[in-house]
Amino acid sequence: ARLERGLNDSGLDALASFDPRAIFFHSGWRPELPRPGGGKxxxxxxxxxxxxxxxxxxxxxxxxxxxxxxxxxxxxxxxxxxxxxxxxxxxxxxxxxxxxxxxxxxxxxxxxxxxxxxxxxREFGGAPTVWGFNIPGTRKGYLRIISFSAKTSARIRCEMNDLLDGGASEIIIDLRHNYGGLLEELAASLELFAPGKGPVFRVVSRHPGYSRVYAAPGAGPFAGVKTVLLTDSGTLSRAEIFAAALREWRAAVIMGGT
Structure with missing residues (x-):
């Protein structure tokens, strides 16, 4: 009712008082979603x-x-x-x-x-959301995480095992232009690096009465593995939480802008 009265009194300018990030789309307009990878x-x-x-x-x-x-x-x-x-x-x-x-x-x-x-x-598709390789001539591994979409945590586990089995003692995790994803996959991914049992992050709604704590059941298989995180201005949402958690666990050094 308040929103309706505001729109009647002030028009679309009233939206900002309810949600500063609200955007009005004219009827008939439909967004065109870009292909993954920016059309490449x-x-x-x-x-x-x-x-x-x-x-x-x-x-x-x-x-x-x-x-x-x-x-x-x-x-x-x-x-x-x-x-x-x-x-x-x-x-x-x-x-x-x-x-x-x-x-x-x-x-x-x-x-x-x-x-x-x-x-x-060159064709579209083919690149998974998680992939990695052992850097030749070093004991470093490179792990690319494009998003925290379905099965991301399982792919991280698989790729990390391959990198460590290949002789890596330090992992470079590339989160640049990681746009986020599913909270459940973020939680499952963080569990792999958690130092022990306990909360990994908490979600709180701006609406009263809702919050949820995501917790790890115990130390993850990659707890203690030395990591370096690459970030940039495109590291968003869930990826920011992932980076912050690993840094707070003293398990990672973050390199790059935000």
């Missing part, structure tokens, strides 16, 4: 440049690279006939990730032996 597509692999070539450190299942038979450990020495050693990182990156439909020829050597010569087309 990829070939489905991650390369690590070293020694005049690029090592495939991650190939996403079901991606163009995977379907072409490229595997982690394969070496890429040229793209479209140009030596990787002479290519700036941005140019090499544009062959991996950019507008859909671009076709590039990757040549090099298979890890198992023999020549590699494949044409790959």
């Amino acid at each position: 597509a990829g070939v489905g692999m991650v390369l690590w440049k070293a020694g005049g070539a690029a090592l495939a450190v991650k190939v996403f299942p079901g991606s163009p690279a995977d379907e072409a038979g490229i595997r982690a450990g394969d070496v890429i020495s040229s793209v479209d006939g140009k030596a990787v050693s002479a290519m700036p990182d941005a140019v090499l990156g544009s062959a991996l990730y950019g507008a859909p439909g671009g076709v590039f020829r990757f040549a090099g050597e298979k890890r198992s032996g023999g020549a590699l010569n494949k044409s790959l087309r």
Whole structure:
């Protein structure tokens, strides 16, 4: 009733007094949601440049690279006939990730032996919300978390186990442009790093009478693992809570802006 009276008296300006973040959309307007990744597509692999070539450190299942038979450990020495050693990182990156439909020829050597010569087309999809790889020549692992959507916690557990089994003693967790996700998945993900039994975060509504505490049943399997968190201005919502919790547990150093 108060809102109705306010709208009758002051029009749309009254919305700000009830909710400063409220936005009015004219009837008939429909938002167009952007594709994941900002409309960009990829070939489905991650390369690590070293020694005049690029090592495939991650190939996403079901991606163009995977379907072409490229595997982690394969070496890429040229793209479209140009030596990787002479290519700036941005140019090499544009062959991996950019507008859909671009076709590039990757040549090099298979890890198992023999020549590699494949044409790959950038396509949408293929990259999971969580993925990682062991950084060559180091005892560090890299873990990318794009969002806390369904099954994120299970994927984190799987990727973390692979990184630690691969010899990593420190994990770089990339939360840049992580837009948030599900509270339940955030809680389950934090449980993996919790130092012991107890609350991990609390949700409080601006409306009286509602709050909920999410708690860990005990120490998580990755409690005590040294981590570095990468953040930026696109690290939002649930990702901010994740970063704050790990920092308060003295389990992480945060690098980057907010």
